[in-house]
Amino acid sequence: MSTQDYLQYVIIPILVLSEFMVFIRFLKGPSVIDRVVALDLVVTIGIGIISIYSIITETSNFLDIAMILALIAFLGTVAFSYYLEKRNKND
């Protein structure tokens, strides 16, 4: 069993399972804040999946996409918190 097989059949299923569990929180979340946090965590674990996948396929170009995803996740969190706070202020 090579390293790539181990990553493919052990690590990726663990990460997919954790993505599913975060997605359950995303659907359930009592407030909007919980959904924003769950979305942030989905993207963060997605970066991990991308890095493992780049090892499996031996393609280092995927890491650029991981960088962009990290940027988008941060900007999304900041924008959501800014506008949610503003909406509450105007009431």
Add this chain to the structure above:
Amino acid sequence: MTDFFIILLSTSGALFSLLAAIGIIRMPDTYLRISVNTKAATLGVGLMLASAAVFFQDFAVTTRVQAIIIFVLLTAPVGAHLIGRTSYFTGNGLWKGSVIDDLKGKYNIKSHELESENIEDERKKRHSERTDQ
């Protein structure tokens, strides 16, 4: 040897990500979920990116990985603070088992400004000094 390090780093990273996912599903409170999101998930993703750096052993890839890790380490606390602040203002309550709420009464709900008790006391003191003169 390289394979051993890749397996070690990726396994620990995946386990930390799984712990973060379990935490976000089991934690009773928004603030505890935010804490899980910043700590466990950041460590897990950093370890998995490090395993990619060990696998490629290329200067360009290592630099990229370093940039991503530093970016995630810098932005996760900032985002967590912003979203936690918003959560406090929108009236998300604490878990009933929480012992202390340090911010209670110190945030102005209307203007969203932090007012510590000491600053308020000093302001009163200064005001009284001025009126005495």
